[in-house]
Amino acid sequence: MRLPEYLKRPIIDTDKTKNVRRILKDNGLNTVCENARCPNKNECYTKNTATFLIMGNVCTRNCRYCNISCAKPEPLDASEPVNIAKAVRDLGLDYAVITSVTRDDLPDGGAEHFAQCIREIKKLTPEVKIEILTPDFKGDTRALDVIITAQPHVFNHNIETAEDLFETVRPQARYQRSLDVLRYVKKSGLITKSGLMAGLGETFGQIELTLRDLHDTGCDIVTVGQYIQPSKNHHEVAKYYTPEEFGKLRTLADEIGIKHHQIGPLVRSSYKAAELIC
Secondary structure, rough: OOOOOHHOOOOOOOOOHHHHHHHHHHHOOEEEEHHHOOOOOHHHHHOOOOOEEEOOOOOOOOOOOOOEEEEEOOOOOOOHHHHHHHHHHHHHEEEEEEEEEOOOOOOOOOHHHHHHHHHHHHHHOOEEEEEEEEEOOOHHHHHHHHHHHHOOOOOOOOOOOOOOHHHHHHHOOOOHHHHHHHHHHHHOOEEEEEEEEEEEOOOHHHHHHHHHHHHHHOOOOEEEEEOOOOOOOOOOOOOOOOOHHHHOOOOOOHHHHOOEEOOOOOOHHHHHHHHOOO
């Protein structure tokens, strides 16, 4: 299927976008903006912001929608938390978003590395709010406790799709496990957030059920955006939702009682993240 015009974004290259790339390169950092081919990358770069991707740029899982490669990962970079903090300072961020590849090879799934990043940012720029977007840590509550103790401002873990599609597009993940992660973290008092993609083959009713399940965990913030196939080797787009259909999903989220949501064709997990809580 052809990409609809409302999903196309212009290429933007300005002094600001070049400065963001320079700061990231100088600190040896990855971003999900680049690795996941986010359509909003240039818009965010013009606003001097980016979503940091920690623990390497290859993943131990092979989700069929994701552009990040599945391969044997490198050892963790011990200097990465300090370099993340420096980049946050140099970019002048008020709100920092950190995500990661999934590291099932690590005993704690990388939870301590996340915590170190949070601590280093707080040390260098204590006024900055921090959102983390994590894998499920295989549901290990000890790993989640490490994250909770570090006290990010927002804990985000994406459900990604409806339960019936997990076996096809997320075979190494579990729908109920992701819900349990969100439910466990919410009990600590942190703001929780999750997101899903539309267009992988789910029905409108399955999206509604997923939104209700997220609401039942106490999830504070939900994002929904259109899935865009990264390459011909990835899961095909089953449907392009129209802007009007995304409007119906916004109405549905309101009816369900989700406190804060961002729903639209080009919405991604960390797109305009600060606006949802600031």
